[in-house]
Amino acid sequence: MKDHRTAPADADPGASGDSAPAAGRDSGGEEAGEVRRFWGRLGIPGLVDVHTHFMPERVLRKVWDYFDALGTLTGGLEWPITYRKEEAERTALLREFGVRAFTAMLYPHKPGMARWLNGWAADFARRTPDCLHTATLFPEPGVEAYVREAVEAGARVFKAHVQVGAYDPADELLDRAWGVLAEAGIPVVIHCGSGPAPGKHTGPGPVARVLARHPRLRLVVAHMGMPEYEDFLGLAERYEEVRLDTTMAFTDFAERLMPFPRRALPRLAGLGDRVLLGSDFPNIPYPYAHQLQALERLGLGEAWLRAVCHDNGARLFGL
Template sequence: MEGEGSPLASNQKDTRISSPFSWRGDSFPPILDSETPDHLEKIRDLGIPYIFDIHTHFFPETVMKLIWRWFDNVNWAIGYRLPEAERVKRLHHNGIKRFTTLNYAHKAGMASSLNDWTYTNYKNWEGAIPFGTFYPEEGVLGYVKKAVEDYGFSGFKLHCEVSKLNLNRPELADTFSYLQEKQIPILIHTGTAPLPGEFTGIEFFKPFLETYPKLVVIVAHMGAHEISAYASLLDSYPNLALDTTMVFVDFLATGKAEDVDFAVSYLETYQDQIYFGSDFPNIPYNLNHPISRLLELQISDLAKQKILYRNAESRFFK
């Protein structure tokens, strides 16, 4: 499938060289899919029927193009710059048969319409698990209840850096309390990688979690660049989890190589509280890369099964 249907320019490799984020090693992983990704046989041997990707993005086309323009400005190559239906095919091609519909609002008046768009479209994406979003604004609890009770959404996504969102804002207290009561997961980009924000980092996240200790929270990127700080909370908060998005890959946007290598031990120790995530489609390599890298790590087969499939399956299909 290399090159099929993709508008990639011929200088993508040069673009990746000039990225402000460093790479591990001297060569880049392929940016597009092979005909038969080599991880498919490996996951079958592990008894994994398919991969559950907890961190995939779906936005209205106009918004997605604006996001891609931002990535272009920092020389962050995107191989899966493809029509929506083709992107879903690429997920399936890589054995990812269940995946989330993450999007987020960066200003007031945007979140409710994103939820409506997701509800209207997600059934066209075979395997999609609908996630909504919200923002600190008037009426937020009402449209969150609508997303849960009328739309049947399985979770929500927040992005503290892009949304300039302080999780401790009082306008969101009733919404977080409602989601805690309903045990609806929230996947939150709260870490400082790849770029810090005004309200990112453990200093904002820890008091938030102390306020809502039973809230089901999945921390994106394992909380990078503060992976150890976020992992230290896992013992005390059984409803807290981390996702592996862009952590164990050759693209070091989420930390230095030694920090990433150190984090491998958490995958074994907290194997029940870790989910696989890719950040598809906004990745500068093909989907085989993060999956194969995780499969190569020195952790048990059971941990790999749980991270790639079983934990998410248990959470969303009890």
């Protein structure tokens, strides 16, 4: 892990409290200052967030409508969208927070969507240079071809959503596509845990079958694999290219429903070079700063925080 000793010149290294998140609070300059003080104190040049959502506006609006309707995949939970803003406002806010690099996590729920989404994401990456060019996939005929096309077009990260897509990641239709991504060394952020609601193919079993075939595949398990945290920690301990992102984990919202087991904290500390900051921005029911506070209050130390919030992502993506 890098040990940053000097804060950037534009950072405000003043202390910030670990206050509980206020639902619906103004997330403008005041929160941006809070976020920047967090990473300024750590002496890193900003944040690398591997789990943020940008997608075609009509698709994103449908996602928000689903949350508003308390859909079954959200566990029927009340889930207010804190950052329900236009695309330009959302990118500007991430920059105001000091997020150096972020992603456009997008995903199909049926055949025939992925290639179209990949075209949109390629265009978004061209006009948004601080967004890591993101792509996606679905088990369908032709998936290997369009995954290869996306790789050749410069995709730097893929998103797979086992819960929403309702597919088995070990489906033979995906096997050659996983091989392409493993060979290219491109990370895949995969929602495969059974939270907030289980699916037919969620949980560690299907992913373990994928890794048995492709042990060098760079899977980034979203949400720390909640609620099967310890099973997914085990996969990361077994496969050196498996990583986990922090998205929503350890926050008050998640801890009330799917608490991270305290007994697993030493294992989490031991994997400090393979845990990455993720937030789920903009689709979170609390302020962005609360994810950072939740990580800090784990008490795993500043070196761990520096690695998770910046260095691991910067190394993975060559920033």
